[in-house]
Amino acid sequence: MSKIRLNESGNVKLSELIATTLLLMCRRLISRYCHWRGTQAIFGMLVLACVLRGESGAGGANPKSLSETGLYSDFATKSIAKENLMYSPQYALWSDGAAKKRWVYLPPGATIDASDAENWVFPVGAKFWKEFTFGKRVETRIIEKTAPEKWSYQTYAWNEDQTDAFLVGANGSRNHCEIAEGIKHDIPGVNDCKVCHEGDGRDVILGFSALQLSPDRDSLAPHAEKFDSTMIDLNFLIAQGRLTNLADEFKTKPPRIQGKTPRERAALGYIWANCGGCHNADDPLASVGMELKLPLRPDSSGQDSALASVVGHPSKFKIPDNGEDPTYRILPGYPEHSSLIYRMQTRNPIRQMPPLGTKIVDQEAVDLISEWIREDLGK
Amino acid sequence: MGRASRKFVFPVLGLLCLVLFYSTRATGEGSANQSRIDHGRQLVLTHGCGDCHTPWKLGANGPEPDSSRLLSGHPQELVMPPAPPAQGPWLVNASATFTAWGGPWGVSFSKNLTSDKETGLGNWTEENFIQTMRTGREMGKGRMLLPPMPWPSYQHLTDEELKSMYAYLMSIPVIKNKIPDPVAPSAPEPAKK
Numbered sequence: 001m002s003k004i005r006l007n008e009s010g011n012v013k014l015s016e017l018i019a020t021t022l023l024l025m026c027r028r029l030i031s032r033y034c035h036w037r038g039t040q041a042i043f044g045m046l047v048l049a050c051v052l053r054g055e056s057g058a059g060g061a062n063p064k065s066l067s068e069t070g071l072y073s074d075f076a077t078k079s080i081a082k083e084n085l086m087y088s089p090q091y092a093l094w095s096d097g098a099a100k101k102r103w104v105y106l107p108p109g110a111t112i113d114a115s116d117a118e119n120w121v122f123p124v125g126a127k128f129w130k131e132f133t134f135g136k137r138v139e140t141r142i143i144e145k146t147a148p149e150k151w152s153y154q155t156y157a158w159n160e161d162q163t164d165a166f167l168v169g170a171n172g173s174r175n176h177c178e179i180a181e182g183i184k185h186d187i188p189g190v191n192d193c194k195v196c197h198e199g200d201g202r203d204v205i206l207g208f209s210a211l212q213l214s215p216d217r218d219s220l221a222p223h224a225e226k227f228d229s230t231m232i233d234l235n236f237l238i239a240q241g242r243l244t245n246l247a248d249e250f251k252t253k254p255p256r257i258q259g260k261t262p263r264e265r266a267a268l269g270y271i272w273a274n275c276g277g278c279h280n281a282d283d284p285l286a287s288v289g290m291e292l293k294l295p296l297r298p299d300s301s302g303q304d305s306a307l308a309s310v311v312g313h314p315s316k317f318k319i320p321d322n323g324e325d326p327t328y329r330i331l332p333g334y335p336e337h338s339s340l341i342y343r344m345q346t347r348n349p350i351r352q353m354p355p356l357g358t359k360i361v362d363q364e365a366v367d368l369i370s371e372w373i374r375e376d377l378g379k
Numbered sequence: 380m381g382r383a384s385r386k387f388v389f390p391v392l393g394l395l396c397l398v399l400f401y402s403t404r405a406t407g408e409g410s411a412n413q414s415r416i417d418h419g420r421q422l423v424l425t426h427g428c429g430d431c432h433t434p435w436k437l438g439a440n441g442p443e444p445d446s447s448r449l450l451s452g453h454p455q456e457l458v459m460p461p462a463p464p465a466q467g468p469w470l471v472n473a474s475a476t477f478t479a480w481g482g483p484w485g486v487s488f489s490k491n492l493t494s495d496k497e498t499g500l501g502n503w504t505e506e507n508f509i510q511t512m513r514t515g516r517e518m519g520k521g522r523m524l525l526p527p528m529p530w531p532s533y534q535h536l537t538d539e540e541l542k543s544m545y546a547y548l549m550s551i552p553v554i555k556n557k558i559p560d561p562v563a564p565s566a567p568e569p570a571k572k
Contacts, residue, residue: 191514200506278520284510285520287502350485350563355522 066140066156066165071103071129075164083108084129085232088225089207090217091273094362096179099133100225104208104232106242115245117210117255117296119282122203124148130207134179139187140165149201153193183359192356199283206277210234210246211269211296216254220266222365255296258303260376267372268294270365274354275340290329311377315339317351333378335370344369412546419547422540423450431489431527434476442475451499451554452491453478458559462486465564471526478558480527486562487525494549498557508545509538525561 067075071084080086084103092100106112110123127144131137137158144152156165157173172189179185186192197204206212213234217227227233237243238251257272259265276293278285291309295302310329317339319327331337343353345366352358423429433444434454448454454476462481463472472481478489491499500508503518510519515530524530536544 195514195516195520283520284504284506285518287504287507288518348563350522350525350561352522355516355520 062152062154062167064167066158069129069142069154069156070105070127071140085236086230087208087213087232088227089209089212089273090214090224090227091212091221091269092223092225093206093273093277094223094358094365095132096183096185096358096360097134098138098179101131101133102207103129111242111244112237113245114210114243114247117247117250118280118293119202120205120209122205128205128208134177134185137162137165138177138179138185139168141188141193143193143197143205145203151197151203153190153197155187155193157187180360185359188357195356196277199278202282204277206273210250210255211257211272213237214254214256216256218257218266218269220262220368222266222270222362222368257294263368263372264376267369267376270368271340274362274365278354310340317343330373330377333374335373338373341366341370341373415543415546416550417547418540419543419545419550422536422544423547426533426544428492428544431477431480432492434478434489436476442477448554448556449551450492450548451556452558453488453556455498455557455559459486462562480525482526483564484525485564487528488558488561491554491556491558492548493551493554493556495553495555498555499553500548501553505542505545508548509541512536512541 063069066072070081073079073081080103084105086101086103088102105125105127107123107125110125112123112126113121122145124145124147127142129140129142131140139158140156142152142154142156146152155168155172157168157176158165168187170190172192173187175184176187177185196206213232215233215235218224234250234254238246257265257269259268271292272294275290277283279288279290280286280293281291289309291306294306297303311332313329315327315329317327319325319337319339319342322337325337327339327342328334328337330340335341340353343351345361345363346352347359347361349355429444429450432450432452433446434448434451434457435442436445437443453474457474457476457479459474459479462479465471465481465483470482473479480487493499494501496502503511507518511517511524512530512533513519515524515528515534516522517524533541
């Protein structure tokens with residue numbers, strides 16, 4: 001009698017169950033109608049092969065090489081398969097100055113539920129690739145929705161001669177390659193991926209949302225990437241019928257951060273993308289009480305109350321060597337007394353923000369947000 | 380029994396049944412919760428959480444955990460001098476309380492695991508606790524936990540086991556005790572503007 005094993009989550013593997021049932025049926029049929037033991041053996045081996053195929057994880061194991069992941073139609077020329085669509089978020093996540101390219105695959109006919117503009121729900125089978133380049137390609141990350149509320153994460157590290165990239169183990173690769181003098185890039189492990197991309201069953205794809213794909217792009221966004229005709233945006237997804245339940249107002253008036261000045265818009269957009277992924281009301285970190293993912297309502301309602309969670313709000317974190325001066329999350333007019341700025345510009349691993357994914361300070365962003373605190377909020 | 384009295388028999392019986400049903404259900408829930416807390420206590424004891432999170436004191440028979448400070452972390456009044464340099468064969472140093480640790484990672488202080496909202500885990504959700512053990516990061520999202528916290532072993536605990544540990548920690552006496560921030564090894568600080 002074949003044993004049926006449980007997978008990691010304690011469920012019976014469907015393929016194994018079916019194959020085992022077939023095996024038992026074959027045994028019974030053959031033993032009743034066929035007396036030639038050789039035939040039994042052949043049938044038994046065939047069904048056993050099915051079982052083994054299921055055990056080897058056909059369709060479940062991650063490809064060892066990036067070339068097998070479906071991103072490319074021709075790996076030698078690095079031609080992207082036509083079903084994988086290139087996109088570029090208007091507010092990029094800081095990754096120590098890496099140049100990044102991103103692609104999405106949506107299964108044919110499948111749609112994204114956009115009823116919550118800030119928390120899109122993706123169809124099972126949706127797949128995202130992100131390529132990181134520091135002078136040359138270093139890694140390509142893949143996130144794939146494998147079942148409702150379930151995502152898989154893999155990273156492929158490019159070899160020296162850039163001919164292929166290979167699957168990195170679940171623990172990632174620390175200090176993988178030098179990206180600046182004395183600073184080495186970490187390839188994240190699966191747990192690191194989950195830190196940013198999992199939150200109470202929500203789909204957390206930071207760079208693919210109504211705001212990030214809005215055609216009303218912010219030209220002052222730090223490290224803004226050039227949008228070109230090879231990329232898709234919100235209008236493309238609407239035209240292709242890939243979004244359901246998108247609020248009507250966003251079809252006529254693309255979402256944008258409602259800043260009082262262009263500088264405020266860019267500062268809040270940067271904070272939205274780089275801090276709001278964790279610091280928002282829907283995240284498990286909501287108990288910290290910082291709402292940096294501003295609500296995307298056309299009338300900007302809710303934005304002020306979200307900002308009140310940081311602007312003029314005392315900080316539990318104290319800036320070292322700040323004397324008796326109190327620390328605020330953001331103190332209008334005073335970036336030097338604002339813990340948000342301090343934590344952006346330190347790479348002390350205990351104090352830095354974001355706490356992972358960066359070892360180099362984003363000085364352009366620090367300058368922008370310091371000016372916003374000093375000039376726009378200080379008036 | 381008079382006719383009028385009989386009229387009330389069935390409604391009263393029905394009411395009694397309802398009360399009995401809900402009270403046993405409530406008792407059942409309470410008992411399930413107590414069983415979870417008991418399981419959590421057993422796990423916290425067997426996994427040695429108190430070895431670092433309950434300060435030790437010198438008793439009649441040598442060092443022993445100070446049960447009056449159960450799982451409340453490094454005592455806030457105990458201000459530690461700088462740790463000895465992390466070098467040589469004695470690479471790691473510990474305070475007499477086993478709540479402050481110096482090593483190549485800097486200096487770490489055992490966290491207050493009681494449910495005090497300001498200084499302990501009072502603001503943590505069950506999910507925050509589980510994710511901390513799974514990822515080795517504060518609340519599952521923040522900075523890395525520092526040695527000697529053995530989260531790489533604890534990450535293999537099941538959700539049910541971690542939920543039980545959390546339930547137990549939420550049930551023990553609340554102790555207000557603010558532990559110091561950890562100290563990183565000579566990392567550059569941002570320039571003052």
